Amino acid sequence: MNLKHRPLLTTLALLALTACGTESVGNRDRAEERRGTKAAIPAPVKEETVKGLPGMPPVLDPKDVYAADRPNQLSPVVKDFPSRVYVPNSESDTVSVIDPTTYEVIETIPVGGQPQHVVPSWDLKTLWVNNNRGHTLTPIDPKTGRAGREVEVHDPYNLYFTPNGRYAIVMASLDRELVFRDPHTMERIKTEPVTCYGVNHADFSLDGRYFIVSCEFSGELLKVDTEQMKVVAQQKLPFDGAMPQDVKISPDGKRFYIADMMAHGMWVLDGDKFTTPSFLPTGKGCHGLYVSRDSREMYVSNRGEGTVSVFDFTRNQLTKKWQLPEGGSPDMGGVSADGKVLWLSGRYDSEVYAIDTGTGAELARIPVGAGPHGLAVYPQPGRYSLGHTGIFR
Structure with a gap:
């Protein structure tokens, strides 16, 4: 209420009435406290301002899509799972299981041909190994570490889940398809053919209503309507020989970052407008993107030079670059549950x-x-998984 423009008498009367009311309430509260009858005042409920994809869990914080990913904020579903690092070895057809407390391989699990990524399911209960050339998915129970019976799925290079948990999305890279499947049985529900080559990585908008997909071999990006399961926009990256890889959305949901291993940096895209992105150099062979537990930084693996760049979201700039002391080929991975360790595979x-x-x-x-290749650190904080090596919200 604006008192500035009220007549003086009206304003004085209003102030007097307000003062009397406040004193009355205060006296009543103190009396109730003495009698022990005062009811607890409920904490104010934060209004949901984001109209999300139907069936999607409510957005916790419209200013931070990673609000559920704070250190050790584990879902009740996974809180008793042993902490492990699952590493798909694409040329050995195995998954190495590492104990992160001892840094030792404690088990080697045989899987199908050319495993590419280990992907947490939307409900957090299963890890799916994407056997790309074996045309199967191997389920692993993260509670016991045991592998289950393989499920036949053609060309599963990568795997994602819609934010409402309704569908799994297989990135069929060589088939040039986005295949929407039942997230439990993996039965095919809808196939969306694409005209680009090498669909491989993706991330979803803040409201979950669309997702951005990178096309590795043709240097293109797709925008896909989640509910319609349909490509609604497509563009060629403005770099000759572009090879886009990992995709991550900014905490505020306003930008998508797309790693490019041939342009040696990240494309910065306005997902809503889907206009031509800007470019930020990071290092040779820019490949994987991982957000810190406090949502302030993003770790960028530069596979071609054995480094990790650190990008500050608030400052909108690169602030550090870490060199692996003996070189290497840092590729895909994830951040530990406490946020203190970044795990990356050494691809070559x-x-x-x-x-x-x-x-x-x-x-x-x-x-x-x-x-x-696409190792998964598990468990990690979050309410549900969007797929890949662990995109949690």
Whole structure:
């Protein structure tokens, strides 16, 4: 209420009435407190301002899509799962299982042909190994570490889940398809053919109503309507020979970052407008993108030079670059549940790197099978998984 423009008498009367009312309420509250009858005042409820995809869990914070990913904020579903790092070895057809407390491989699981990524399911209960050339998915129970019976799925290069948990989305890279499937049985529900080559990585908008997909071999981006399961826009990146890889949305949901291993940096895209993106150089072979537990920074793996760049969201700039002391080929991975360790596969060196997120120091270099790729750190904080090696909200 604006008192400035009210007549003086009216304003004085209003102030007097307000003062009397306040005193009355205060006296009543103190009396109730003495009698022990005053009811507790409920905390104000934060209004939901984001109209999300139907069936999607409410957005916790419209200013931070990663609000559910704080250190050790584990869902009741996963809180008793043992902490492990699952490494798909694409040239050995195995998954190496690392104990992150000892930095040792404690088990090697045989899987199908050319496993590419280990993907947490939307309900957090299963890890799916994407056996790309074996045309199967291998389920792993993260509570026991045991692999189940393989499910036949053609060309599963990567795997995502719609934010409402209704569909799994198989990135069929060579088939040039986005295949929407039942998230449990993996039965095919709808196939969306694409005209680009090499669909591989994606991330969803703040409201979950669309997602951005990178096309590795034709240097293109797709915008897909989640509910319609349909490509609604497509563009060619403005760089000759562009090779887009990982995709991540900014905490405020306003920008998408797309790693490009041939342009050696990140494209910065306004997903809503889907206009031509700007470019930010990071390092040779820019490949994987991982957000810190406080949503302030993003770790960028530069596979071609053995470094990790650190991008500050608030400052909108790169602030650090960490060099692996003996070189390497840092590729895909994830951040530990407490946020203190960044785990990355060494794609061409048959090893995995554990990196201190506070200092950038290499904590361990662990031998694994040949061609380690999309490793998953599990469990991680979050209410549900959108797929890949662990995109949690």
